[in-house]
Amino acid sequence: xxxxxxxxxxxxxxxxxxxxxxxxxxxxxxxxxxxxxxxxxxxxxxxxxxxxxxxxxxxxxxxxxxxxxxxxxxxxxxxxxxxxxxxxxxxxxxxxxxxxxxxxxxxxxxxxxxxxxxxxxxxxxxxxxxxxxxxxxxxxxxxxxxxxxxxxxxxxxxxxxxxxxxxxxxxxxxxxxxxxxxxxxxxxxxxxxxxxxxxxxxxxxxxxxxxxxxxxxxxxxxxxxxxxxxxxxxxxxxxxxxxxxxxxxxxxxxxxxxxxxxxxxxxxxxxxxxxxxxx
Amino acid sequence: xxxxxxxxxxxxxxxxxxxxxxxxxxxxxxxxxxxxxxxxxxxxxxxxxxxxxxxxxxxxxxxxxxxxxxxxxxxxxxxxxxxxxxxxxxxxxxxxxxxxxxxxxxxxxxxxxxxxxxxxxxxxxxxxxxxxxxxxxxxxxxxxxxxxxxxxxxxxxxxxxxxxxxxxxxxxxxxxxxxxxxxxxxxxxxxxxxxxxxxxxxxxxxxxxxxxxxxxxxxxxxxxxxxxxxxxxxxxxxxxxxxx
Ligand SMILES: Nc1ncnc2c1ncn2[C@@H]1O[C@H](COP(=O)(O)OP(=O)(O)OP(=O)(O)O)[C@@H](O)[C@H]1O
Ligand SMILES: [Mg+2]
Numbered sequence: 001x002x003x004x005x006x007x008x009x010x011x012x013x014x015x016x017x018x019x020x021x022x023x024x025x026x027x028x029x030x031x032x033x034x035x036x037x038x039x040x041x042x043x044x045x046x047x048x049x050x051x052x053x054x055x056x057x058x059x060x061x062x063x064x065x066x067x068x069x070x071x072x073x074x075x076x077x078x079x080x081x082x083x084x085x086x087x088x089x090x091x092x093x094x095x096x097x098x099x100x101x102x103x104x105x106x107x108x109x110x111x112x113x114x115x116x117x118x119x120x121x122x123x124x125x126x127x128x129x130x131x132x133x134x135x136x137x138x139x140x141x142x143x144x145x146x147x148x149x150x151x152x153x154x155x156x157x158x159x160x161x162x163x164x165x166x167x168x169x170x171x172x173x174x175x176x177x178x179x180x181x182x183x184x185x186x187x188x189x190x191x192x193x194x195x196x197x198x199x200x201x202x203x204x205x206x207x208x209x210x211x212x213x214x215x216x217x218x219x220x221x222x223x224x225x226x227x228x229x230x231x232x233x234x235x236x237x238x239x240x241x242x243x244x245x246x247x248x249x250x251x252x253x254x255x256x257x258x259x260x261x262x263x264x265x266x267x268x269x270x271x272x273x274x275x276x277x278x279x
Numbered sequence: 280x281x282x283x284x285x286x287x288x289x290x291x292x293x294x295x296x297x298x299x300x301x302x303x304x305x306x307x308x309x310x311x312x313x314x315x316x317x318x319x320x321x322x323x324x325x326x327x328x329x330x331x332x333x334x335x336x337x338x339x340x341x342x343x344x345x346x347x348x349x350x351x352x353x354x355x356x357x358x359x360x361x362x363x364x365x366x367x368x369x370x371x372x373x374x375x376x377x378x379x380x381x382x383x384x385x386x387x388x389x390x391x392x393x394x395x396x397x398x399x400x401x402x403x404x405x406x407x408x409x410x411x412x413x414x415x416x417x418x419x420x421x422x423x424x425x426x427x428x429x430x431x432x433x434x435x436x437x438x439x440x441x442x443x444x445x446x447x448x449x450x451x452x453x454x455x456x457x458x459x460x461x462x463x464x465x466x467x468x469x470x471x472x473x474x475x476x477x478x479x480x481x482x483x484x485x486x487x488x489x490x491x492x493x494x495x496x497x498x499x500x501x502x503x504x505x506x507x508x509x510x511x512x513x514x515x516x517x518x519x520x521x522x523x
Contacts, residue, residue, distance in 0.1 A: 174361070174363070174365055175365070175367060177341055178361075178365050178367075178378075180340070180341060181339055181340075181341060181358070181359040182358075182378055182379030182421075183379065184378070184379060188378075188381075192367065192370065192374075192378060193367065196367070196369040196370070197369070199369070271369075272405075273368050273369045273370075273405045273406075273407070274368070274369075
């Protein structure tokens with residue numbers, strides 16, 4: 001690396017501001033717009049396939065048809081209405097599930113009794129796919145909003161619990177010792193050492209939870225629903241409207257990407273103290 | 280300045296009687312008696328595995344899971360400096376310093392403590408942005424900001440290079456002169472012990488076997504003939520033969 005720097009002509013070396021040399025191990029510098037490169041490629045393949053007539057419109061509508069359909073759905077307000085309903089369900093389920101997962105993780109991470117009582121049941125729940133519980137939930141709660149939100153909550157709280165609990169348990173014991181040597185009060189210990197120490201785990205759990213929330217949403221909305229994006233798509237299936245189905249899929253995808261992006265942003269902001277491989 | 284083992288002058292701050300600590304069948308501290316006077320700087324030497332850290336952790340109250348017995352009398356206000364700086368990576372430097380403080384004047388005291396260790400202006404840095412020596416200085420500031428009566432330090436400079444270590448010696452001496460805590464400094468470096476301490480102890484077989492008052496004028500240096508004499512006698516009691 002030194003050799004290549006030396007070999008570079010003097011003028012260009014002076015013109016380029018001193019840049020960080022690339023880390024020899026690790027993935028290297030982030031590409032500009034790297035995140036959208038893959039999706040753009042897929043999109044262009046789809047467009048080419050439709051234009052060339054390789055894709056039957058009954059199987060898969062062309063991108064421009066999907067765009068027009070989306071425009072119509074927005075114009076008559078169906079898209080917004082269904083989106084609002086879906087977003088509300090997912091948001092509520094995510095909020096409640098995150099709260100439950102976090103509290104359970106704290107209880108079981110900070111006390112042996114809590115762990116003995118809570119950890120087993122959560123691990124059992126983890127082994128049962130959320131979808132498998134729907135018949136039981138429908139019997140208990142009917143097919144109303146309550147059932148839908150509880151299904152989402154059940155899909156969300158498990159990853160939040162698992163990763164927060166793991167984060168708590170893997171806090172370096174040397175920091176606990178430090179807290180003891182400073183005679184920190186339990187509240188200060190929790191606020192300054194335990195919670196920040198478990199934050200990376202919690203945020204990782206959130207990333208899984210967000211994905212889980214949309215996943216559960218899709219399932220509950222397509223099974224028995226009278227509103228929401230999933231319902232809109234289910235209706236379109238009955239009329240064979242692939243364009244509407246794709247609008248729904250794209251929406252799900254965008255929502256998933258956006259929410260994951262939001263969590264990642266939060267991660268970057270909250271964990272700026274960390275030096276990792278990706279930096 | 281030096282206090283004699285029996286505590287002829289000054290008041291005792293640390294006192295242990297018949298201290299025993301063991302892991303499994305092995306007794307690491309075997310009826311250890313120790314006294315440290317107020318403001319006295321004591322260095323503790325000993326072979327690796329002789330129980331220096333075990334003793335220090337016992338004094339710091341960090342060994343609740345270790346089997347043992349004996350009486351320990353230490354001041355309420357005591358601080359520990361570990362071999363690693365042990366800064367919380369998710370807290371800014373200043374927040375690390377004031378971690379154990381409460382009250383509205385905490386930030387101000389933290390700033391003053393950082394200034395004392397020469398780190399003014401680095402209050403809002405992350406710990407990973409500091410060098411090893413700077414991190415250890417933050418740890419010193421954190422230990423001294425609470426104005427402790429006893430400072431317990433377990434090889435605090437062990438991970439630093441020789442040059443930085445010399446600077447840290449000056450800093451520690453200066454800080455101790457100003458704040459006058461009693462100090463128990465665990466080290467494996469005989470020169471460090473003779474340079475800094477009023478009294479040097481050697482631990483062996485679970486007891487204090489050597490207790491030497493270092494009676495040298497400041498500033499101490501290798502060139503003082505009596506420095507060499509202390510050094511050699513301590514090395515001998517550690518089982519190291521020196522030539523000359
Ligand atoms: N947690 C532990 N479990 C079992 N044995 C231990 C534990 N901690 C220390 N020991 C043993 O106790 C003895 C004394 O250890 P200690 O750490 O006090 O030595 P030390 O004098 O500080 O050595 P060093 O100079 O290498 O740091 C060693 O033989 C060590 O193996
Ligand atoms: Mg040790």
